[in-house]
Amino acid sequence: MDELVDFWSNIRFVDIIEFLGTFAFAISGIRLASAKRFDWFGALVVGLVTAIGGGTLRDLLLGLTPFWMLSSVYLWCTVLALFCVIVYRKILVRLNNTFFWFDSIGLGLFVVVGAEKTLALGYAPWVIVIMATITGVVGGIIRDILINEIPIIFTQELYAVACIIGGLLFCLLNYLGVTMPVVQISTAVCVFVIRILATKYHWRLPILKGED
Template sequence: MPTFVQVIEFIGTFAFAISGIRLASAKQFDWFGAYVVGLATAIGGGTIRDVLLDVTPFWMTDPVYLICSALALLWVIFFGKLLIHLHNTFFLFDSIGLALFTVVGVGKTLALGYPFWVAIIMGSITGAAGGVIRDVFINEIPLIFRKEIYAIACVIGGLTYSVCDYAGLDLILTQILSGLSVFVVRILAVKYKICLPILKGTDVD
């Protein structure tokens, strides 16, 4: 039976892959190109995290992540028209993936013995870096560089995880609360148009 963390990873992979494939379809990518974008979205952040932590990237020891991304492609192929009509699908799947992958990144880093501040950074990379790769592939400005609250939501999720872990809460409850904090922050930030101040620069001649 898969562990709770593995279930989180599978759901996050599926959600992130759909978010990438959904945007690729809007850019008229072919099936293979859309799969590459979806896969990069799903495994990109975790790959960077594992390289920095000096461990074998997670998808190289288990092909289920590649298969999960392929299933996401089939889902978009068969239900693409429905997804197009549901205008908030990209935001929903992206937010789910962001929340779940942040939890996985923080938990894995703490399990390897790193301090909480490293875990928060690694959780943010796990959650947000895949989206950066996705946006670069489809020639869009990455979300984390725009006004939207994105990577900050990962940081808040990481802080929530660390506080719950320090307080001695049950691991599964800690993971749920951490993921919910990321998801809720993203939802509220978009709903109420909450954003960080724009850095005002001077014109360069």
């Protein structure tokens, strides 16, 4: 309980973004796990790795202690996501687009978190873009492997590209001296909108074809 009190008393805007991103990604993972008829524990594991996978790899590459090891808030966030799916399963599980919306929201929020944490450590813009992309997509890759699906980063419309564009926008706005809250919101919205438009209009990169 003291840990939760300390977390909320020292909370920053980026922490709120990370918490919301964790919740959104956890919902998306649990939603897919439910479609595969996983039990509660299996769904919790899938939701957790979806939520923390990208941030874990990012922190390890940056030489940091993975964020979820510093506070149990993110574990409880995943438990809350599981509880929401159980209670509101008629809404969340049966709607075909539930996964898409929560995954898109989580993607935009995690790109912001990855970019800002890398910026705070003084890395170059190209590193910021890569870490933002890793934060956004790696959790989904692990999730899809666990549920025996082809990772959506390789098949769906502009998934990783949306993260890259978001990371570039983050760097540009920061270079121009835009206030950080505006940079954060603009980046998240940019990634989210690209995902929506790419899905609606079927924007995608050319498919690499082998020999006929």
